Amino acid sequence: MKNALPLTEEIIEMDKAHHLRPYLNFDTLEEGALPIERAEGINVWDTDGKKYVDAIGGMWCVNIGAGSKEMADAIAQQVLTCNFANPFTDMTNVPATRLAKKLAELAPGDLNHVHLTCGGSTANDSAFRLVQFYHACKGNKGKKHILSRTDAYHGTTYVAMSLGGKKGDRIDEMNYMGPDENIHHLSSPNHYRYGNGLSEADFADKLFEEFLQKINELGGPDTIAAFLAEPIMGTGGVVLPPGNYLKRIADYCRQNDILYWSDEVVTGFGRCGEWFVSEALFDIQPDILISAKGLSSAYIPLGACIFSDRIWEVISEPGHGRYFAHGYTYSSHTVAAAAALKNIEIMEREDILDHVRKVGPYFLERLGELHALDMVGDVRGTHLMACVEFVKDKTTRETFPEEMDIGKLVANEADRLGLIVRPIVNLNVMSPSLICTEQDIDFIVDTLRQAIEVTSRKLRSQGIW
Numbered sequence: 001m002k003n004a005l006p007l008t009e010e011i012i013e014m015d016k017a018h019h020l021r022p023y024l025n026f027d028t029l030e031e032g033a034l035p036i037e038r039a040e041g042i043n044v045w046d047t048d049g050k051k052y053v054d055a056i057g058g059m060w061c062v063n064i065g066a067g068s069k070e071m072a073d074a075i076a077q078q079v080l081t082c083n084f085a086n087p088f089t090d091m092t093n094v095p096a097t098r099l100a101k102k103l104a105e106l107a108p109g110d111l112n113h114v115h116l117t118c119g120g121s122t123a124n125d126s127a128f129r130l131v132q133f134y135h136a137c138k139g140n141k142g143k144k145h146i147l148s149r150t151d152a153y154h155g156t157t158y159v160a161m162s163l164g165g166k167k168g169d170r171i172d173e174m175n176y177m178g179p180d181e182n183i184h185h186l187s188s189p190n191h192y193r194y195g196n197g198l199s200e201a202d203f204a205d206k207l208f209e210e211f212l213q214k215i216n217e218l219g220g221p222d223t224i225a226a227f228l229a230e231p232i233m234g235t236g237g238v239v240l241p242p243g244n245y246l247k248r249i250a251d252y253c254r255q256n257d258i259l260y261w262s263d264e265v266v267t268g269f270g271r272c273g274e275w276f277v278s279e280a281l282f283d284i285q286p287d288i289l290i291s292a293k294g295l296s297s298a299y300i301p302l303g304a305c306i307f308s309d310r311i312w313e314v315i316s317e318p319g320h321g322r323y324f325a326h327g328y329t330y331s332s333h334t335v336a337a338a339a340a341l342k343n344i345e346i347m348e349r350e351d352i353l354d355h356v357r358k359v360g361p362y363f364l365e366r367l368g369e370l371h372a373l374d375m376v377g378d379v380r381g382t383h384l385m386a387c388v389e390f391v392k393d394k395t396t397r398e399t400f401p402e403e404m405d406i407g408k409l410v411a412n413e414a415d416r417l418g419l420i421v422r423p424i425v426n427l428n429v430m431s432p433s434l435i436c437t438e439q440d441i442d443f444i445v446d447t448l449r450q451a452i453e454v455t456s457r458k459l460r461s462q463g464i465w
């Protein structure tokens with residue numbers, strides 16, 4: 001804060017006094033937050049005018065890059081035409097309807113129905129209601145359990161956080177739904193951390209066996225309502241599913257009327273070179289697919305719960321006097337829908353998916369070089385979704401003590417060098433905007449290498465390591 005410009009001081013002080021940020025750690029309040037003022041392309045600038053390459057793409061969300069005049073114009077036009085329309089019961093609006101149709105085209109198989117929400121958490125809340133509604137309408141009285149996974153992240157509302165399974169998201173001062181409320185967590189599929197010497201194929205078998213065993217324990221498939229998973233775990237450590245274990249689960253679900261619920265909030269919208277990865281990369285046809293983030297490239301908050309004809313046919317059967325008693329004031333928001341339509345138009349016109357398929361392998365190849373560093377235990381991911389895992393001992397994979405916050409130490413060094421990466425305990429996670437070039441990737445990897453080397457030297461010279 002020393003030598004900060006007046007705006008920086010003003011914002012940092014006001015922020016401390018009045019602004020409860022997501023996941024604020026009160027022990028670090030006095031350090032102040034990094035105040036960002038401007039964003040363009042893959043870069044952001046702080047209030048002192050310092051430029052950073054934002055290798056997190058906001059929060060895995062600024063997919064087409066920041067500062068698009070075309071997006072601004074589309075949003076402004078929609079505000080002037082119709083800034084809001086009541087989305088409830090017997091009213092609809094033009095952009096939301098067009099977006100629903102477009103998402104039905106982009107989503108795999110028979111995912112032809114869309115409920116638009118305010119973000120990823122609310123889309124998962126809507127899916128939770130849809131699962132209950134579907135089974136109730138179908139007369140599947142016993143189907144009430146939902147299977148999720150340890151290390152999963154599905155958002156931060158009460159339901160979404162209860163469905164998630166990250167240790168760091170569970171705090172003593174809050175409560176969560178668990179097995180008593182029919183939410184269960186299977187093991188994390190992180191082979192590097194929990195593989196215990198098993199081959200990837202054996203680990204996949206073990207995870208599938210655990211899935212079957214849990215179903216047995218709960219009373220058999222007639223008691224299971226849904227299985228929920230991110231196809232590639234994001235916040236839980238960029239974890240690709242080992243072998244074809246998710247596909248095996250999906251097949252079992254299909255045979256047993258268990259809804260397969262795929263959370264593609266991060267993996268969708270081009271991040272892995274596809275509109276959605278469930279079917280394209282993993283041969284899974286979900287019943288429910290969740291989208292957000294890249295859906296509007298974060299120009300306006302938006303989420304979508306996209307679901308199948310199979311569900312629609314059951315819930316929409318006439319003659320029962322049923323209604324879907326769920327929805328938000330800002331469901332199907334006109335301006336958010338217009339932003340998403342323009343975002344999709346830009347992605348299609350610029351062939352951004354193809355660009356990601358080209359630069360993605362280069363990103364992983366360059367990041368792979370960091371394996372050689374003494375502190376780097378693993379580098380993993382796919383396309384523009386990757387992480388580096390830091391270890392105290394490369395052979396045993398022993399981690400640094402959690403309270404050391406090694407990921408944050410490296411991220412702080414990167415900040416100084418003009419690079420923003422996302423620290424999550426012993427990881428640095430990266431998900432740059434999809435427009436990033438090979439030169440941008442070179443900057444990200446070279447700068448991260450420098451940040452890791454500086455951190456490693458400091459730890460050794462301080463005798464901490």
Ligand code: PLP
Nearest residue numbers: 119120121153154155234265292
């Ligand atoms: N699902 C996944 C896989 C996510 O990564 C996130 C956010 O990071 C969410 C859901 C929640 O989305 P939101 O923060 O828009 O509510």
